[in-house]
Every structure is written in C-alpha cells, then in structure tokens.
Amino acid sequence: MDSKDIIAAFGPSESLNDEVIEKINTLKQIFQLSTDDIFVRWETYNVNEVQNDLDLNTVNLEGFQQYLQRELSNQTRATPSIKKAKDFGSIKRKPLLPINSSSPIETPNKFRKLGETPFKTPNTHLKLDSSPGDNFHTANNTFQRSPVNNLSSSPTKPDSNSVIETLNAHIDEISNDYETDFKFKIATNFDAAKYKFRTMSMKLLESADVLDEQIDTMASLYQEVHKDTQFGNPCLSSQFQITCCGRIVPDSALYDKLFNQDLNATSLYLETSRLSGIGQRVPLDLTNVKEYSLFPGQIVCLEGKNPTGRGFIVDKILELPELGAPVTPIEEIKEISEGFKGTDGLKFVIACGPFSNSSNLNYNKFEQFINRINNEIKPDLVILCGPFVDLNNKSVVDGEIELPQEKVQPVNLDEVFKKTITPILKKLNPKIQAILIPSLRDATVKHCSYPQDSFDRKALGLPKNVKVFPNPNGFSINEIVFGCSNLDVFKDLKDVSKIDSSSKILSNRFERIINHIFDQRRYYPIFPGSVIRRPCNDKKVVESLDGIMAEELSETKIGGSSLEVSYMGLAELGDSLPDVLISPSELKYFAKVVKNVIVINPGSFIRPYKDDTKQEGTYVVMNTRVPDLEDSDNVEAINDDSNLYYHNVFKRSRIDIYKS
Structure with a gap:
C-alpha cells in the first residue's frame, strides 16, 4: 500500500488508519487515479457535492466512491462522437533595489517588444537548495x-x-x-491605471502576441544564463540533438473544457512561438525522461531530437533560471x-x-x-x-x-x-x-x-x-x-507527473504547484484556463441552445479562471x-x-x-x-x-x- 503517499497528501491524522488507507488504495485502482487526484477529488466532493467537511472514514469513502462512479458515467455520456469532434479541429538570489513607497515598482505593460525582458537573471553564486529538509x-x-x-x-x-x-x-x-x-x-508594487482596461474585448492577434512573448522571454532568460545555448525548431526533422523552448499544450482543444478529461504522458504537445517555430505544435515522447511534472500552459526548455518529423523525443527537461x-x-x-x-x-x-x-x-x-x-x-x-x-x-x-x-x-x-x-x-x-x-x-x-x-x-x-x-x-x-x-491555482492546475524515490520533484502536490508558480514567474501559469461545469437536467435550457455542443454549454456555470490573455x-x-x-x-x-x-x-x-x-x-x-x-x-x-x-x-x- 502507498501509505506514505496517502499520508503526505491528506496530512497526518488519527482517522488515517489501515482500513481507510486500504480503501483509498482500492479507489485508486478502481478509477485509475493517482494519490494527488484522489485528494483533489475528495476535496471537490466535500466542497461541491456534500458541502460539508466530512471525516475521512470508510462510511464517507463509500459515498465518495458513488460520487466518482457518477462522475465517470457523466464523462462517458458526454464523450463526443468522431463526427462531432472533427468539427473542432485538431535561485540564484540576486540583490534587488528595495521597494520605495514613493516610487512603486512598475507593473508589466500590456505588451513588450520581443527584445525586452521583464525579469532580471540571477548572476550570484548563492543558490537555493531544493531539498525538503x-x-x-x-x-x-x-x-x-x-x-x-x-x-x-x-x-x-x-x-x-x-x-x-x-x-x-x-x-x-x-x-x-x-x-x-x-x-x-x-x-x-503595481500601477493601478493598468487594470482599468476594457473587459470582454479580447482580440486574437493581441492574445497571440502575449502568448508568443511568454515563450520568447523565457528563451532569452535561459540564454542569458547559458550563453552558448542555441535554440532550434522541434517541429523539423533532425537526427541531431537540439535545445528548444515552447509551451506545453494538450492534444485536444476540448481538454478539461467540456469533458473533464485527464491528461497523461501521451497526450502532451509542445507549442512553439511564431519566432522559433512559426507557432507549430509537435507531440512529445517522454519515455527517456526519468522525472517530470508538466501541465498545460507551462513554458519549458527541452533537449532532444525529432528523427522522423512526427514527434519530439525528449531526453532532458532543463531547469529554468530562478528569480x-x-x-x-x-x-x-x-x-x-x-x-x-x-x-x-x-x-x-x-x-x-x-x-x-x-x-x-x-x-x-x-x-x-x-x-x-x-x-x-x-x-x-x-x-x-x-x-x-x-x-x-x-x-x-x-x-x-x-x-x-x-x-x-x-x-x-x-x-x-x-x-x-x-x-x-x-x-x-x-x-x-x-x-x-x-x-x-x-x-x-x-x-x-x-x-x-x-x-x-x-x-x-x-x-x-x-x-x-x-x-x-x-x-x-x-x-x-x-x-x-x-x-484558485491549486484546484485548477492538474499536472502530469512522474516521480521516483530519488526524484528532485516533490511528491506533495501543493509544493509542486508552488514551485511551478515560482519557475513560471506568473501567479496563474495555466493556459487554457479552467471552466466550471455542473449537470443541467433542465431540457428547456438545453433546447434553447443550438448546435452540437448545446448540452455541454448548458452545463457551464459561473466560475473558472476567465483569463484576459x-x-x-x-x-x-x-x-x-x-x-x-x-x-x-x-x-x-x-x-x-x-x-x-x-x-x-x-x-x-x-x-x-x-x-x-x-x-x-x-x-x-x-x-x-x-x-x-x-x-x-x-x-x-x-x-x-x-x-x-x-x-x-x-x-x-x-x-x-x-x-x-
């Protein structure tokens, strides 16, 4: 039994006896979920379903199991046919100036030129140790x-x-x-005037510029620390190993939007910027990587090759410069x-x-x-x-x-x-x-x-x-x-992770997410953002909407991240x-x-x-x-x-x- 992982996820408690741990392991096997996924869904069950802070015991876990079964059946019901789906297309620590009450730190602009960088690259020799102790x-x-x-x-x-x-x-x-x-x-440390923008008027090209800038900025930061690094295009066929920078994206545009799909290691793509790879996407093969924690929207620097032109084989995930x-x-x-x-x-x-x-x-x-x-x-x-x-x-x-x-x-x-x-x-x-x-x-x-x-x-x-x-x-x-x-980044960020006993990646999900926030240098590094869905049994509401996704749209409720990209x-x-x-x-x-x-x-x-x-x-x-x-x-x-x-x-x- 994975008792250590369960105790690490749920926290030490007298209620975590052998019987409860055995039941949690049984649920993991039945629904093919990791310990972190079980914990997140248990918290979601408490907040959204029963609206109570239940004790962790076998009786409440039986009700939790029924909730997971209903959720699984709803996902099966909502899975689109092939005909419908095709319509959607395919620390180093650096001394910084103190904050002055009379001159606040400048908040990042809406846009920056590609040559500019909003961050300072650490150049001292003192580095934070990543060990839990x-x-x-x-x-x-x-x-x-x-x-x-x-x-x-x-x-x-x-x-x-x-x-x-x-x-x-x-x-x-x-x-x-x-x-x-x-x-x-x-x-x-912000400019209040920059938050006075007009909402619900997002333009596609403006959003694309910001998403591209995130990739190009991180590539520039990496090159400032590793000056001999030259980035290549992972989408092009090559027998030689290259270094590339891009964004992790799901293989489906419907991921977590309408069908609450879970990512896995075979469903991840790397999206390039228009400067580094004309915005193309390439499937990732993570077989050779011993440990990783990846999520949609994450900017990564990778080493590997694309011998066939059909997929990028990752040999190493490079560490990003620390703030x-x-x-x-x-x-x-x-x-x-x-x-x-x-x-x-x-x-x-x-x-x-x-x-x-x-x-x-x-x-x-x-x-x-x-x-x-x-x-x-x-x-x-x-x-x-x-x-x-x-x-x-x-x-x-x-x-x-x-x-x-x-x-x-x-x-x-x-x-x-x-x-x-x-x-x-x-x-x-x-x-x-x-x-x-x-x-x-x-x-x-x-x-x-x-x-x-x-x-x-x-x-x-x-x-x-x-x-x-x-x-x-x-x-x-x-x-x-x-x-x-x-x-709520902790509820929304669902990573695909591979962790062993000697891994530098933390087994505690909360701490992994915090590390991602620091590495990505953004409070909410997820893209695309989250959408909240709850079952809608009102046929009139469904019938009032038109199109093949009417039922799914009727189940979308107030909430989610609503990102102004x-x-x-x-x-x-x-x-x-x-x-x-x-x-x-x-x-x-x-x-x-x-x-x-x-x-x-x-x-x-x-x-x-x-x-x-x-x-x-x-x-x-x-x-x-x-x-x-x-x-x-x-x-x-x-x-x-x-x-x-x-x-x-x-x-x-x-x-x-x-x-x-």
Missing part, C-alpha cells in the same frame, strides 16, 4: 519536525477561533495595545527597526471569502470576526480576499435578496454591499489598516476576468483605513514583500520572489515555506454547507518579528562585504491557522 517546511507535518520550524497540529476538531495548525510555533505571538504612535509604510530574493540596504533596516518604538513586530490577519453561508446573505459571523479583530487579535493589518457578495450565493442566483434589518431594500448589488459589508468594515478600529482584494465571484466589481480591477471604494462607501487593491497584486509592508493572487503581463511576479505569497484556495488550508517564501492558503472563512446553521471555515494570523541585525534567525547579509540584507521573513514569522 532545508527549504520546504509546512504547518501540517508533511515533513518531519525541524529545529528551525517547529510544527504543530491538532488531530481533533477544535472549537471556533482556536488554533488548528501552527508554523514556527517557537516564535511568540505579538501583543498590540495601540498606545504608541508606531506607523508602518504600505507601498504598492532572486528581495533585499534591503542596512541603513533602511536600521531605520525600520528603530521605528517600531518598543513594539515586538507586526501582526497580520488574512481571511478569504465567502463571508456568509452559500444559502443566504447573513454576515453575522463576519461581524463577530471584526469585533474579535478589534478586541482580541489586535493586528496592524487585515487582508480580506473576496468574494464578499458571492455570485454563487443562492440569494443572488435566485434574485431574492431581502435584508430584514433594512427598511429600504437595495435596488442593485452595489447597494447590497453598502448595506451589509460596508457597515461591518466601518466598525474596524481606525488604527487597523485593511486591504480588500476582489474575486472573480464578486458581484460588486466591474471586472469579471483575470487580471481584475479593484473595488470602487467611493461607490461602496468604504472608510479611510480600508484600501482596495487589484487581483493579483504585489505590495510591501516596511521591508516585507507580499504577493497575492485570488484565483492580452493583459496577463499584469499577473507576473516581477523581478523577485515575494517574502509572503497569499494564494487562497477552496482546497485544504496550509502554511508552507517553499524556497524561503512563506506560502499561505487561508482557506474559506465560511465553507459551503447545505445546513444554514453550520458556518465553519478558517483564517490566518501571522506574527512577524522586528528585523534584527544581531539575531541569527533574522535578517541576513548577502555576504561579509555587502550592506544589503535578505529579509528572511520565513525565519522570524509565526503563522497560526484558526478555525473561524
């Missing part, structure tokens, strides 16, 4: 306990507002009394340290919507949460990610919105926000700063595609201490660099890795350290439940100590002669995941 720590005990990061977790169901898991438990919590005049600086880590001059570090005026550090609260039950617009629990922030947690900054007024909420879908506490009922969804969310946010202590980040499921934001513009704070009547940022975004709090993307330059990480990456997901909450970056999935504040009285979820409290030049587990000089310091936020931060 050094740079991969997690709050759910996926790896063994470490003297650097003490990990703790609770096997039993905790009470509300109690700690579920902790990363760096040896660091004390920071207390705030708001009696001092301490102020911290918030600097944005650098942010640094700050010693003078600024000292200034920041002196500015704390006796306080121990900064405290952050991170939560992601929905903030009401999926059946109604009752925000009492969110109001209680704000009161607890004011009176008990007392943070310096609160980061709230949408959705706030959820498009998938039953009241919004049915159009039956009634607010009992209001004499005059709202006439539009903006007024729903102003009458429900705004009054609660106004109760937030004025000394606490707040940042609101929208979701594609938010009903009160103009942009319904990704990248996404921010909320209109004036129209929504938000108080002065509440700031609105776009999605995705980068910002800094003093020296700490944050990156945030409110789009022409503006995907706004979704790039920039010139360095962040210190903290916030990436909310419907899947299980976690806090991990990957390549010296704290990666946080706060989970949903209220998970979807059929029972209106059940409102459970999670949120995160992060405590970060003051930068200290004398402390070995704090900021670190690049070398003995440099006055630039790495922030090492992962060494001086405690992350607690709370049950809401």
